[in-house]
Structure formats: C-alpha cells, structure tokens
Amino acid sequence: MRLALWAATALAAGLTTNATATYAAGELNLICSADVVICEQMQQNFQKESGIQVNMVRLSSGETYAKIRAEARNPKTDIWWAGTGDPHLQAASDGLTLEYKSQKLDELTDWAKKQAETSGYRTVGVYAGALGWGYNTDLLKQKGLKEPKCWADLLDASYKGEIQIANPNSSGTAYTALATLVQMMGEDQAFDYLKKLNANISQYTKSGSAPVKAAARGETAIGVVFLHDAVAQTVEGFPVKSVSPCEGTGYEIGSMSIIKGARNLDSAKAWYDWALTAAVQSKMKDAKSFQLPSNKSAEIPKEAPRFEDIKMIDYDFATYGAADKRKALLERWDREISAIAN
Incomplete structure (x- = not known):
C-alpha cells in the first residue's frame, strides 16, 4: 500500500x-x-x-x-x-x-x-473547444450549395437532408449546441429554430464527432461539431472546411x-x-x-482553433450544467424535436 x-x-x-x-x-x-x-x-x-x-x-x-x-x-x-x-x-x-x-x-x-x-x-x-461545423467542400461544389457561414444559413431549404448533428441525450457536443442556441436566442426561439433545422437533418448521431466524420467520407455535406473535430478531419487530408458561426457560438x-x-x-x-x-x-x-x-x-x-479568432458567447456553465436545467432542456428536446425527427 x-x-x-x-x-x-x-x-x-x-x-x-x-x-x-x-x-x-x-x-x-x-x-x-x-x-x-x-x-x-x-x-x-x-x-x-x-x-x-x-x-x-x-x-x-x-x-x-x-x-x-x-x-x-x-x-x-x-x-x-x-x-x-x-x-x-x-x-x-x-x-x-x-x-x-x-x-x-x-x-x-x-x-x-x-x-x-x-x-x-x-x-x-x-x-x-469552440462549437461550429465542418462541411465537405467537394460535395458543396458538386451540388451547387453555398457555404453556410451562420446559424441562420443552416435553415436554407437547399440543405434538406444534408446536415447531421448528434442527439443531445447521448452527446455532450449536441447538448452544448442546444444550450448555446438557447442562450443566444431565448428558449422558445431556439426550439423554433431547431424545429426548422430538423427539416434539413438527415441523422441525429450518437457521438458528437460522428457528423463531421460522415461529412469527411462524403455521406453528408455538413456536420455540426466542435471545431477541433472538424480540423482533425482536415489534417487527415479530407476536404473539410471549418466554420465558426457569424452570430457567435458557445464552447465546451x-x-x-x-x-x-x-x-x-x-x-x-x-x-x-x-x-x-x-x-x-x-x-x-x-x-x-x-x-x-x-x-x-x-x-x-x-x-x-483559437478563441480570439472566434465570436464567442459568454457561455453560462453553472446554469446549463445544473441538473434541473439540463433535464428540462433534454425533456423538451425529446417532446418537440425527437418526436418529429426524420
């Protein structure tokens, strides 16, 4: 001993x-x-x-x-x-x-x-690490899609079935995205946004980094992830470009x-x-x-990705890491988003 x-x-x-x-x-x-x-x-x-x-x-x-x-x-x-x-x-x-x-x-x-x-x-x-997304530059070019630079851009109808994000019940990355949008927009507006975004989601993955790995393989155009996960795919030689949203973003x-x-x-x-x-x-x-x-x-x-190069929100870890708040947001996501998921 x-x-x-x-x-x-x-x-x-x-x-x-x-x-x-x-x-x-x-x-x-x-x-x-x-x-x-x-x-x-x-x-x-x-x-x-x-x-x-x-x-x-x-x-x-x-x-x-x-x-x-x-x-x-x-x-x-x-x-x-x-x-x-x-x-x-x-x-x-x-x-x-x-x-x-x-x-x-x-x-x-x-x-x-x-x-x-x-x-x-x-x-x-x-x-x-800051939240954002990575997209497959080859796929966007082939499909004639514009570069998504902002959260608002992800709602464009041209991205129908072209976006992946994880399920916030299993993925901390996706919960960070959920909490980020709530802090930026207010809870009701954030869930309105997520309902609209759902129309463009092809899959809610289990793992937070899976969406950009799918984008790297050409299985989807855009993966909402932490930026360092997108960068990792670029370093591996895949045609992935990282984006930090123009309106601002949260971080982990x-x-x-x-x-x-x-x-x-x-x-x-x-x-x-x-x-x-x-x-x-x-x-x-x-x-x-x-x-x-x-x-x-x-x-x-x-x-x-350096924080000083990204428009960051003042992410409230104490509030959104609290058990009651996290439970309430996940239950609402299940009721309003998972229930209508493609």
Whole structure:
C-alpha cells in the first residue's frame, strides 16, 4: 500500500522515472469521453509511466453520466476523463463525483480553474473547444450549395437532408449546441429554430464527432461539431472546411471527475494529477486532438482553433450544467424535436 501511495505522489509531481513504473501497483477503471484515438494514447502512456493497469471504456459524455448515475450505489468506474463539461457539472451537483483539489490547479488557465470552483472542486477543465461545423467542400461544389457561414444559413431549404448533428441525450457536443442556441436566442426561439433545422437533418448521431466524420467520407455535406473535430478531419487530408458561426457560438470545457466511491482512489488521483501536467497535454496533438489545453504551459497545437479568432458567447456553465436545467432542456428536446425527427 505504501508503495502504491508513493507512486501516486511521484506521478503527481510529474515524475516518469523507471522507479515509478517499477513500484506502482494496482489498476484504474476509466471512462474516456474523447475521441478513441486520444483515449487510447492516454491509456497507453499512463500505463507505461505509472505501471497501473488501465481498464478503459470509451463512451460519450451523456452516456457516461447515465452510467455513473445508474451505478451510484455500487460504482464500477474510478475516473471520468474528457467529454463536455455540462454533464460533469450535473454529476457534481448530483453528488456523484468526489471533491479533489489537485496540486496542479495553480498551473491551469482561468477557465479550467473556474470549472473546478463552479463544481465545488468535483470536476476540473482539461481542454476547451469552440462549437461550429465542418462541411465537405467537394460535395458543396458538386451540388451547387453555398457555404453556410451562420446559424441562420443552416435553415436554407437547399440543405434538406444534408446536415447531421448528434442527439443531445447521448452527446455532450449536441447538448452544448442546444444550450448555446438557447442562450443566444431565448428558449422558445431556439426550439423554433431547431424545429426548422430538423427539416434539413438527415441523422441525429450518437457521438458528437460522428457528423463531421460522415461529412469527411462524403455521406453528408455538413456536420455540426466542435471545431477541433472538424480540423482533425482536415489534417487527415479530407476536404473539410471549418466554420465558426457569424452570430457567435458557445464552447465546451472538456472536464475530468473522480467518481464518488471509486474503488481505486489512489490510482484515480494519480491519473488526475498526471493528466493536468503540461507534458501530458502537449502530447494530445500526437493523437490529432486539437483542443486548447488547460495547463498554461502546455503546447497549443498550431491547428487548434483559437478563441480570439472566434465570436464567442459568454457561455453560462453553472446554469446549463445544473441538473434541473439540463433535464428540462433534454425533456423538451425529446417532446418537440425527437418526436418529429426524420
């Protein structure tokens, strides 16, 4: 036990010595809500540096929230890494996650620390990314469609069946889009907009990044996603152009939370501190993850969409991450949008 605690302390200090790998013991049950490539990179690197066996499952943030809530009396997960911050905040308000103040907090950006403060230190920001969409330039040219530059443009009848967005019940990306539109337009106007948009939606996907991956493959013209997910497809060589909406847009704070009742708490804290280091966050670009890192000293990928280049709204994380507000919006989406979905 002392050796395992020593290893956790060494990791928290950012050490990656052979001794750490030799003496660390135990395992970690992790749910990762980012793209599977970065999930696997994080899993492999942590195992190599800590000697702790990571049992990783990839689930969207909405699915993860539902899972940890269902398992609250008998938690099977130790830590939840990544995915949009709103479900993390809801889990915090529901008492499903554990208060933990990492010694790395002072190294983080203000938005990452604010996420921790808002949640009573039951979650913390690990990256950020703005909402927008990516479109297939070849398809738009072939079909004679104009470039959609604004939220209003997506309602054009010429895009009928040409747009994909995820379901906000399973996808944190789509919930961010829903909450963004409500904050920009007002709730009733936002749902009027979504009803009109539904006429152009070919599919509500399970995963938040799936729409732009479909656009990259030529299966749809436009995917509403976080901009870094669209950029990742461009970097891979697909004909995808990213758009930040002219009216303004919201953003995510990808977050991390330790599950209350975690069976492998020392391992969870070791991962938590390790994942907040500049060294770890600087490697995210190696997995084609182009979010803005939360550690102020981490290297920002040159491809990452910068907030200063985007018209951003003052996204209210406290309100739209609250359990009652999120539940009410999702129930209304089910009644008014899912009920008429194509």
